[in-house]
Amino acid sequence: MALRDVESSRTPHRTRPPLAGSARVTGLAALQRSAGNQAVARALTVQRRALTPPETTAAIAADRGLFDSLTVRVLQTITGVPTAGHDGVIGPVTVRAISDRQTARGLGDNGIVDLATMDRLVPETLANGRPEHGIQLVLDFFNLATRADVLTVRHSAGASTFDGLRMVGPIPVPVFTPGATAFESGGLRVVTVGDAAFTSATTLRDAIQRELARPAPAAGPAAATPTRLTAAQATTGLAFTRARYADERSVRAIQGLVGAPVTGAWDVATIQFVAEAQNTAGLAVDGKIGPITTENFYTRLIAAGSPNAALRLLVDFFDLTDDGNLLTVFFDPTVTALASTDFRPSEPVRVRIGPNALTLPFSGAVHNIAHELEHVRRLREGITTAATHEFLGEALEVLSIGLPEEPLDPVNPTHDAFIDDATRCLDNFLLMPVADRRRFRARFIAVRRKVFQRIDAGTAAQRVAHAGLRARYAAVVLP
Structure with a gap:
């Protein structure tokens, strides 16, 4: 997608400003200038020890009861477990890393994450430019209920x-x-x-x-349940919609949008409200929230100032997965690109969606978030080359498996389209390391086949306009 930004994993190095005046010399600096330099150095050396087998077993059992797999991967990241060990499973290497971190900070060194350890880890996540890691740790450690609303x-x-x-x-x-x-x-x-x-x-x-704990705004007076559908039609619509929307937050968003009682659960009354909304919008009135109704609801949610709820609908309806590597996805008005995914291989990341993404046509909006979640999945694999990430993201858009296809050409100067995705896909493939081109050879062949199909099925003018791109694809010699 145009304007997309993948951020660097580097964070600014934070240094303490120098103290003014020569008299403000730290006690450590004075000692280091003294004859006792070697003694001071020995005193400052962190003595680490190996946990005993019983201690290791106890720490593994205790920590496994505290955190889910995603949070374990956060913990492995911030305690310095080598990236190959970011597997989401508490084991000997992870509890040893926790123990070492505890020792370095003057805490108990049993490898068990207690409140004292958490109280030291959380401020460090902010200082290291990863506050979302601190949030994830706290949500899980304290078992804060955040799913329903x-x-x-x-x-x-x-x-x-x-x-x-x-x-x-x-x-x-x-x-x-x-x-x-x-x-x-x-x-x-x-x-x-x-x-x-x-x-x-x-x-x-x-x-x-x-x-x-803040109370939600009071709901308005309950409207009478519409009777646009027969009982049989409402039951059919309920079964259809329930199979496509599984996230309770999507249910709540739609219930709030159509004026149904907000329960977080699908029922025939909600389906009747959906049918009434379909009728008002001039859509097919069947109570089924399929692609067309989803597009309508997505657009209406954005217009109503609910961009995060709109994004949730897309993730839920199109079953966009993250392979357990996503901390959160949210609308961020400060993002100038379409979207921004933190470029941090082998660790959980966040996705921020910018205002420009909300102006995309529906197919472009779906592709935008799907592209970013492809980054999230590949970051878990530890892929570090930006060109490989972009090739895979654009390949997902070109192939459009389970996604609405974009038009071949842009409908306006700022609208992304198939031909743009195909161009970026090829450009990035050619920039990839040879090893990655070998690894994703089959993906490139599938993309090339789809590019040929879409261009060949275009109008005579489109076939002429995109003959150069077709020729470039045909000329690629695969390793």
């Missing part, structure tokens, strides 16, 4: 909410909490937590819990 819990440096006044003597002082919650269709929450929440795992937990 939460679209995302994300970091934003300035997130805060005015929570009233506190009296300091006779003076009222405003109180701000380091978090904020926006509500989208169906009362779905978009939670943001600010830098101040990352003082410790406890403060981050409290900030998130505070946002989860």
Whole structure:
């Protein structure tokens, strides 16, 4: 997709500003200039030890009971487990890495992640430019319930909410909490937590819990259930839609959009509201939320200021998978590209969707998020070459398996289309290392076949216009 950005995994090196004046010399620096340099160096050396077999067994059992596979991979990342060991399974190597981290920070070194360990790890995730890792650790460690009505819990440096006044003597002082919650269709929450929440795992937990406890806007008066469909038609529509939308958040978003009672569960009453919405929009009235109705609902959710709910519909309906490597996907108004996926091979990542993506035609919007989730999957595999990532993302779009196909040519100067994807796909394939071209040889052959089919099926003018691209594909000599 045009304008897409894959971010670097590098984060700015944070250094402490120098102290002013020669008199401000640290005690450590003075000692290092003294005759006791060697003794100081020995004292500062972190003594690490191997866990005993019983300690290793106990640590593995304890930590496995705390975290799911995704969070384990976060833990393996931040404790320095070699990337080949980022398997999402707590084992001897992982508990040894935790033990080493505990020792280096003056904590107990038993390899068990306790509250004291968490309170040290969470601030470091912010300092290292990975606050989403801290959020994932806290959500899992404290078992915070975020599935039913939460679209995302994300970091934003300035997130805060005015929570009233506190009296300091006779003076009222405003109180701000380091978090904020926006509500989208169906009362779905978009939670943001600010830098101040990352003082410790406890403060981050409290900030998130505070946002989860905020009451959703009161629902309007319940409308009478429409009777646009017969009972048999409503039952058929219910079975069809239930098979295509499994995420409770999608149900809530749609119920809020069509005016049905928000329960998070499909029922015949919701299907009747869906049918009424279809009738109003001039669509086929059958209560089935297929591709056409999904497109209509997606567009309406964006117009209603619910972009994260709209994105959830696409992920759910088209069953876009991430191979257990996605921390969160959310709308980020600061992203200038269509989308941005953190380029961090072998570790869980986030996907941010920018405002430009919301202006794409429906097929382009689906392709955009599918492309980014392809990055997420391939990052888990440890692929480090940007050209290989882009080839695979564009190949997914060209092949469009299970996705709506884009038109051959752009419909306007800013609209991505098949021919653009095919061009970028070829350009990146030619930039890939030979080893990757060998590895993905079959994928290239499938792409080339599809390019020939689409161009050959075009109009006479299109066949002439894209003859050069077709010839370029035909000229590729595969390794």
